[in-house]
Amino acid sequence: xxxxxxxxxxxxxPLCLSGRNVTKAFGLGDRKTVAVDHVDFDFHEGExxxxxGESGSGKTTLSKMLLGLLNPTEGEILFxxxxxxxxTARKKREYWKGIQAIFQDPFSSFNVFHKIxxxxxxCINMRxxxxxxxxxxxxxxxxxxxxxNLKFAELTNKYPFELSGGQMQRLMIARIFLLxxxxxxxxxxxxxxxxxxxxxxxxxxxxxxxxxxxxxxFITHDIGLAYYISDTVYIMEHGRFVESGKADEVILxxxxxxxxxxxxxxxxxxxxxxxxxxxxxxxEE
Amino acid sequence: xxxTLRQVFHSSKxxxxxxxxxxxxxxxxxxxxxxxxxxxxxxxxxxFAQPGTYFSLYDAATTRTETLRLPDADExxxxxxxxxxxxxxMIEWFGLMEIDxxxxxxxxxxxxxxxxxxxxxxxxxxxxxxxxxxxxxxRLDKNLxxxxxxxxxxxxxxxxxxxxxxxxxxxTDYVNVSDVANVKRLPLGTDNFGRDVLKELVSATGTSIVIxxxxxxxxxxxxxxxxxxxxxxGGLADDIIMFITNIFTVIxxxxxxxxxxxxxxxxxxxxxxxAIVIGLTSWTWTARSVRSQVIxxxxxxxxxxxxxxxxxxxxIILTDILPYIAxxxxxxxxxxxxxxxxxxxxxxxxxxxxxxxxxxxxxxxMNWAMLYSAHTNGSWWAYFPVILTITLxxxxxxxxxxGLDQVFNPTLRD
Numbered sequence: 001x002x003x004x005x006x007x008x009x010x011x012x013x014p015l016c017l018s019g020r021n022v023t024k025a026f027g028l029g030d031r032k033t034v035a036v037d038h039v040d041f042d043f044h045e046g047e048x049x050x051x052x053g054e055s056g057s058g059k060t061t062l063s064k065m066l067l068g069l070l071n072p073t074e075g076e077i078l079f080x081x082x083x084x085x086x087x088t089a090r091k092k093r094e095y096w097k098g099i100q101a102i103f104q105d106p107f108s109s110f111n112v113f114h115k116i117x118x119x120x121x122x123c124i125n126m127r128x129x130x131x132x133x134x135x136x137x138x139x140x141x142x143x144x145x146x147x148x149n150l151k152f153a154e155l156t157n158k159y160p161f162e163l164s165g166g167q168m169q170r171l172m173i174a175r176i177f178l179l180x181x182x183x184x185x186x187x188x189x190x191x192x193x194x195x196x197x198x199x200x201x202x203x204x205x206x207x208x209x210x211x212x213x214x215x216x217x218f219i220t221h222d223i224g225l226a227y228y229i230s231d232t233v234y235i236m237e238h239g240r241f242v243e244s245g246k247a248d249e250v251i252l253x254x255x256x257x258x259x260x261x262x263x264x265x266x267x268x269x270x271x272x273x274x275x276x277x278x279x280x281x282x283x284e285e
Numbered sequence: 286x287x288x289t290l291r292q293v294f295h296s297s298k299x300x301x302x303x304x305x306x307x308x309x310x311x312x313x314x315x316x317x318x319x320x321x322x323x324x325x326x327x328x329x330x331x332x333f334a335q336p337g338t339y340f341s342l343y344d345a346a347t348t349r350t351e352t353l354r355l356p357d358a359d360e361x362x363x364x365x366x367x368x369x370x371x372x373x374x375m376i377e378w379f380g381l382m383e384i385d386x387x388x389x390x391x392x393x394x395x396x397x398x399x400x401x402x403x404x405x406x407x408x409x410x411x412x413x414x415x416x417x418x419x420x421x422x423x424r425l426d427k428n429l430x431x432x433x434x435x436x437x438x439x440x441x442x443x444x445x446x447x448x449x450x451x452x453x454x455x456x457t458d459y460v461n462v463s464d465v466a467n468v469k470r471l472p473l474g475t476d477n478f479g480r481d482v483l484k485e486l487v488s489a490t491g492t493s494i495v496i497x498x499x500x501x502x503x504x505x506x507x508x509x510x511x512x513x514x515x516x517x518x519g520g521l522a523d524d525i526i527m528f529i530t531n532i533f534t535v536i537x538x539x540x541x542x543x544x545x546x547x548x549x550x551x552x553x554x555x556x557x558x559x560a561i562v563i564g565l566t567s568w569t570w571t572a573r574s575v576r577s578q579v580i581x582x583x584x585x586x587x588x589x590x591x592x593x594x595x596x597x598x599x600x601i602i603l604t605d606i607l608p609y610i611a612x613x614x615x616x617x618x619x620x621x622x623x624x625x626x627x628x629x630x631x632x633x634x635x636x637x638x639x640x641x642x643x644x645x646x647x648x649x650x651m652n653w654a655m656l657y658s659a660h661t662n663g664s665w666w667a668y669f670p671v672i673l674t675i676t677l678x679x680x681x682x683x684x685x686x687x688g689l690d691q692v693f694n695p696t697l698r699d
Contacts, residue, residue, distance in 0.1 A: 067589075096595055101593060103586040103590065110587055111591065126595050
């Protein structure tokens with residue numbers, strides 16, 4: 001993780017997912033809590049976006065709305081330039097061919113009653129591979145597993161809970177590799193795995209983006225991680241984006257006080273990662 | 286699956302409950318093989334024959350005899366024939382006659398009898414004794430002298446005008462019970478209609494367990510379906526289902542059960558109808574608890590992943606929700622079976638159970654025992670074994686439930 005990866009500029013590129021005034025409120029009256037408060041965003045094709053914020057800032061609610069698991073109370077989400085329509089089960093299924101997710105906790109992401117084979121077979125079926133021959137299906141699954149450095153022969157007939165957390169999270173990436181969605185939403189995929197697996201998983205996500213050109217929306221509380229990995233960064237506080245832009249600009253020249261605080265909270269690991277050189281005293285807009 | 290079963294059978298509570306229940310089931314299966322026939326057949330004319338072995342006196346008189354000289358035979362016979370009241374009366378007479386009985390042990394009936402035969406004189410008039418009391422002592426003396434008489438019983442058979450000697454029974458004649466043509470063993474006696482209680486009980490236990498199983502299945506199916514729908518779909522469906530559930534919860538289930546049973550009418554109420562009625566009034570508890578379990582599962586990541594994989598609502602409920610609450614549903618089912626059996630017993634005791642004279646149930650047996658005052662005339666065998674069986678069934682089912690709870694809910698393990 002020492003070398004800084006090459007960044008791309010997507011400004012003006014084709015839009016993949018955008019939001020206008022997206023709002024989600026829970027409860028009514030006195031007990032109303034606004035989790036996501038009128039946010040706008042534009043995610044471009046092939047972009048690696050990070051959404052950074054503390055717990056409780058509304059990241060997960062936003063991700064669930066992007067996935068279509070929650071309906072926004074206000075505002076609209078545009079998918080590939082058009083207002084997204086997920087009113088029926090069929091339309092939802094169609095939408096989920098374009099957007100997929102990796103969840104935070106690998107241990108609760110899998111149905112413990114289903115074998116690994118069936119998890120991967122589901123993905124092949126969803127991509128329209130229901131009629132493929134058995135050999136072809138096994139070939140696809142083996143390919144997906146080797147992409148994430150797992151051996152399919154060792155996994156077949158095993159249950160997800162027989163794997164380690166890191167292996168499970170890699171299996172999730174293999175799933176994405178098979179599905180090849182346009183957008184991948186990764187909700188803190190590395191927060192529950194050990195440090196070694198974390199680097200591997202991040203590199204796999206980058207490889208996946210480079211290979212398929214999918215948009216990756218990476219949700220994290222770790223601004224250092226976001227700086228390392230992303231092209232674009234959105235900083236979220238209390239349901240609002242307080243700052244957004246190219247990763248270098250936002251993190252090396254933060255304007256919002258909240259961003260500065262997040263940066264000052266990052267522990268120093270290596271001089272290259274010493275973000276104290278960042279101008280924390282720059283004037284807030 | 287295999288490991289889960291092993292774990293379940295390692296729980297001592299579950300194992301105890303399972304063994305008791307299995308023993309009851311085995312008895313239900315094996316006993317009719319030895320004692321086949323209609324359990325409601327009236328084998329006796331009288332009511333409430335005591336538990337024991339009955340053999341025909343008529344047949345015994347004509348059965349080939351063996352001569353046995355048992356040293357304590359006389360003593361046993363006398364003890365059996367002289368009641369405690371007789372004994373008290375003898376001692377009272379000795380007291381009035383001022384005869385010293387201090388040397389004789391009051392429990393030694395033989396010595397007491399010797400003393401009586403030596404001293405009793407019907408002509409002696411005791412001052413202040415009424416004629417009725419004097420006659421009482423005369424009758425007592427007659428009875429006591431018969432006991433000591435070394436006589437032989439003659440069994441006579443009437444042919445036309447004269448009596449022909451059929452058999453001669455002496456005190457040392459014994460017959461082997463297995464040689465007697467007609468012997469009936471009634472370990473639990475007979476009930477008010479002269480029916481074999483044990484046979485009836487075995488048959489009734491089977492019917493009651495079937496009623497419990499049907500009621501439990503109906504209640505669990507309704508409760509599970511409504512709970513899954515309310516919990517997983519949520520929104521308006523949840524509101525409507527919970528509204529109905531709350532209405533059923535607020536109306537006391539047993540009152541509803543009584544009203545439904547009453548309105549169906551005695552003729553229509555078979556065992557299975559009663560079972561279904563019980564099931565239809567007891568699902569609310571299952572629905573509520575399944576719903577709360579499903580709500581906690583609904584937002585789990587694996588359910589979200591299944592949604593993202595494009596699975597249908599039905600498939601998600603069936604494969605991602607149901608397996609996670611399966612152990613809980615099994616436990617709820619066991620409790621429903623247990624309460625179904627109890628509900629049938631309660632209904633039948635009130636006379637609202639299955640129609641009589643078709644199949645016996647545990648509740649009906651208690652109803653009959655109560656109607657014919659078994660509890661006031663001391664015929665414990667007509668109701669106590671039934672109560673014991675109901676208790677054992679509920680006890681074993683509840684033990685199994687607690688055992689399962691401890692296996693599947695580690696915080697309860699001791």
